[in-house]
Amino acid sequence: MQPQESIEQFGYRQELRRGIGLADLVFYGLIFMVPIAPFAIFGSVYFASGGMPVLAYLVGMVALLFTAASYAQMVKAFPLSGSVYNYAGRGIAPPVGFMTGWAILLDYVLAPCLLYLVASIAMNSTVPQVPVWAWLIIFVAVNTVINLRGIRMTVTLTKVMIAAELAVLALFLVIGVWALLQGRGREFSFSPLFNPDTFSWSVVFGAVSVAVLSFLGFDGVSMLVEESTGGSAQVGRAMRLALILAGALFIAQVWVAALLVPDPGGLLAHPSDTAFYDAAAVAGGDTLSRIASTATAISWGLANTLVAQVAVSRLLYAMARDRQLPSFLAKVSVKHSVPTNAILLVAALSIGLGGWMSTQKDGVSLLGSLINMGALVAFVVLHVSVIVHYTIRGRSADRLSHLIMPLIGMAILIFVVINANVMAQTVGLIWLGLGALVLAGLYAAGRWPALPDLTVPERSA
């Protein structure tokens, strides 16, 4: 297919203006992933990886590059600004699409909750007088008002936020490397990449199941396919570029931070939500630590929640529009041009679940694992969609792109899922079971999943 292939053959019509270039798509992917994402979960990744966070991020990046390749294939086949829900529904069958959408809902719906929690912990580390739960309420309230007023990211604001986050990262790297050269922390070593004392594949894949959180959002680029000046081919390139860029940045920052960890033994014994800020304090004192935590709070709690809210609203809207979720979730406010119910649902969930998680010792880690579980299951199905759509149905001769790469990507992700947090696996299975019940209910009610007509509408002259 050509980059500018029509979406009309899939029962939809071109809606969104095509005006976003490659750089803007990459920036959008980066703002969704947050270039300084490891600041917040460094402690959990360090703990889970046995002190090898660099390896965890490297394996995570490779795994998701395969996923990005499968995304690129499905975006090419179905250039719709949907999500994996759309691709699985069309590539395999609508009920599979429903279950995949249900799985990734776990990611999309819980993501804002995690973002608020991380931002609150970061702010609490800067202003400890205000408890985490109070910061959580403040972040949810501020964001809900912003979202309900119809304010959202613009292309310019995306660039400004990326520049600010990169500036903070550069500051940390420069001061961190300078501190290491001055003899603070530990001397340079490859142990954050490979430590024979703690290495095992189960440890690595278990750590990837945590680290992969930092990469989630790269798939958000697919939402802009209808606006992309280069169509689906450009979206595929942007996903790969964003992943590689983010991966390189993540690896650089966790390598430096791992060498600055003040008490490696303690962090290996107990994960800490403030481990990165503690490492930053070793290099640049309280000032750098506070800059890092404030940057995390703003990027996670404001910039990323804005784009995450759009993503969850779009998924809820698409599934509700296709009568696979209650119709009230597709309701929008005409007055403010916002998806009111989706925003309020996310706010209520974030206050309830986020508040509860803030009282748990490993709340961030558990919430992150749940989000990853939803995304990873959905990504596995995405790989299956490529194989079914191209190799089985389309009898494609391109074995590398349409069979071997999806199979490798799927195998890595399955290993990651198998080695993930047991609690996350249990909750993930319960969530999928619940989805199966809802699906059975839809069938019983005669509302079996269906996507808009795939036939080519007649074109006028």
Added chain:
Amino acid sequence: MPAAKDTFAAMNRLPLPQELYLIAHEPSGKPLVHQSSMALGLAGAALLELALSDRVTIARGRGIVADGTPVGDAVADGLLPLILRDRFGGDVKSWIKKAAGDVYDRTRGSLITAGVLTQVTKRRMGVLSQTRHELADMAWVVRACSGVRSAVEGREQPDARCAALCGLVGVLKVDAALYLGRPSSQLVGRLRAIAGENSPVVQEVVGIVETLINEAAIAVYR
């Protein structure tokens, strides 16, 4: 086209986009809905003005120009060149989206030209300059609302134009401007039903405007 202009004058009514504009604004000029929703509603109204004047034929989401002569309304006629230069394969959704770009300014401009609105510049807190487009005479709004109110109350059988206005008022959810004292959900349902019962073209265009308003609310970038 003077003859067509005379038609609007003889009916003592404004064209559809202008009537919708008046209903969807407070007399002080403050809009009752978000600008993107408003623009899509006005663009739908302009297209319906052309369709109901037999200039454009619409069916199953596609449209073609049946008669390229102007209808005498600057806003609706402004849509004709866009449709004639169509690069969207007759896709009505694309027409409405494209037209929504400047339809608000065009509608407001035509109302100023007709003397229905007056431009007023005030200073807020004595410093910030603010321009509002206030209603010159309430009678225009009363007239715009009267057909819709009669249709909702069942006092008159609505014609296609009135049904179109009912549908768009329902989609934009500016029913409060009708002062009918009924619950909004009930009123919106009734307005949509009137649009649906009258003409397939009205039903289709109103439905497309509603879909576009929903999609604008979940757009990544505005």
